[in-house]
Amino acid sequence: MDSLLSLNEDGLCSIVSYVHGTDALNLSLTCRRVHDLAIHRVAAVILCDGDRELRLLHRYMFFGSRPRAHYLESLILHCECVYSLDHAVEDLRPMNEGWDDAMDWSQNLLLYDLLTNAPKLRHLQLPVFQQAMQNHPQLGDAVCAIPHLTSASFDIVDDSTVRFLETIRGDLRSLMLGYSCEGSTGRYETTDVALSLDPLLGLLEKHRHLRALHLLDFIPTQTFTEPSHILHSFPALRTLVLITCDPIVLDLVPLFPNVSVIEFNMFDYPFTEEGLDALQPSVGAPWPPLRVLDLGGLGEVRQVQEVVSSVHLLEVRNFVPVAKPHRRKLDYFMSFIRKTSPVGMRIALHLLAAPMQFWPEVLQAAPDLRFLELKLALEDITEDCVGWLDRVPDALRMLPLVSLRVLLPRLSPQHGHNVGKSKKGLVRRLEEERSTSLVTLPRRLAEALPTLRFVAVYEAVPSMHFTDDGGGPFSIPQPIAAPAPVPAQPAPDADEEDSDDSDSDPGRDPDWPRSDSFAHGDMDADWAKMGTLAHSSCWRVRPTHEGPELEQVPELYGDRVRYFFEDAEDVEAISKFEDVFP
Secondary structure, three states: OHHHHOOOHHHHHHHHOOOOHHHHHHHHOOOHHHHHHHHHHHHOEEEEOOHHHHHHHHHHHOOOOOOHHHHOOEEEEOHHHHOEEOHHHHOOOOOOOOOHHHEEOOOHHHHHHHHHOOOOOOEEEEOOHHHHHHHOHHHHHHHHOOOOOOEEEEEOOOHHHHHHHHHOOOOOOEEEEEOEEEEOOEEEEOOOOOOEOHHHHHHHHHOOOOOEEEEEOOOOOEOOOOHHHHHOOOOOOOEEEEEOOOHHHHHHHHHOOOOOEEEEEOOOOOOOHHHHHHOOOOOOOOOOOEEEEEEOOHHHHHHHOOOOOOEEEEEEEEEEEOOHHHHHHHHHHHHHHHHHOOOEEEEEEEEOOOOOOOHHHHHHHOOOOOEEEEEEEEOOOOHHHOOOHHHHHHHOOOOOOOEEEEEEOOOOOHHHOOOOHHHHHHHHHHHHHHHHHHHHHHHHHHHHOOOOOEEEEEEOOOOOOOOOOOOOOOOOOOOOOOOOOOOOOOOOOHHHHHHOOOOOOOOOOOOOOOOOOOOOOHHHHHHOOHHHOOEEEEEEEEEEOOEEEEEEEOHHHHHHHHHHHHHOOOHHHHOOHHHHOO
């Protein structure tokens, strides 16, 4: 504590600016000097979930002679904060009809009070914005009058709402516009009106310092109405995120000459080979070189293949089938790798029993590939799948990788189909074999890849739907042990397998895509924050005369390695890995 108090006022203020809520309260109780700096941070960041919480929040923020709302910097609201439901009316409504006449918007007056008395507000998340403005126009005026707003998120917007947001006084740096949102009574979408790109052009002109633009569920019916849009340029923007958006929205990309991160997801379902063939790729000016290109799946790969250029880190979220029956899909994928020539890849692969035989093509298409993150799963469950994980190191042998991460969800048939009793024994056998192979997998990968200097293996939690009643037959596995040889275990008797389901673990794996749709965010947890998974093991690999030497390292070390590769400018910078991580 003495070392903390030895800092000057600026140093203490910088530290205090990172805490809020209970942490700020506890910090303020340490001493009088810190109290005067930290006590105002208690109300700096507010997350409000419902109408009752909003009423309590309003009372708290305006209690006393000096309103706490004056110190509010971040306000995040969910749908039920903007309106309340008259349950007497709601209960009489059929499920297939709306609840508009059951919604009470009177509490928007409480929001108006908060917004007009929060001069330090910098981040705002406001749902159901279009309907809220229709019922209380002064709420929109209060939003636009916030003087220091730099980050904003609005759900349920249309062209008129976007034009209205041009009047925001704050210097926006990050903006999220959602054309739908989820509430407790269902999904709300923008009124059935034609949407276009033109209003976005006016909004971008008013906020030329915008660095990140996120669009959600944006399905415009037409592109720019005037060709003069090509004369516009917004060099400040670096990040463009398009989730469940129509390909027309890609016409925005040429307006951002310095964009470095693009995330694009069209639909939530995988494409058949015929569907991929029928897609019309986007055309136009080539995109600038990208640091990160994050695509939903092969449909998005096909959509942008004509306009994309080089990419440092390529991510494909949905599973890419790479077995021979899907050769045309693999050809699309290889053509894309050849054009982007990434230095790093994060991809999810669906495998059959045969080993992965396409990596020589990957090496030829992307000779600078140095870091790879794989999510591997079996597309189907057959007897030929026995030993599939043991074949992975040999399949990757020729790659000049410096870093390799492998994510292995619990064994699953293709996208959530239940396994019948006839295959239950085989599934158990494959899962036990997989668990055994995991122990030695880091060392076998290090021996197969002589250039490897870091390897990590991540195992997702159990609870896939393996049985007819929805329960999984496996208990939670133990953390991955040190990579030492382990004697093979004999396969259990088939009859015993079929009759034993005492270890069932009901539920579903949150890290596995749903069978009917892909939940945006699941793969984010896998890739961007792999540590949230059940078990992980990270290893620093050092070459010796006797072979690779593996040293287990903390997960934080693994995060630093990942950031190093993501931030590296080129292959030459990656070659300095051992200088940075001795």
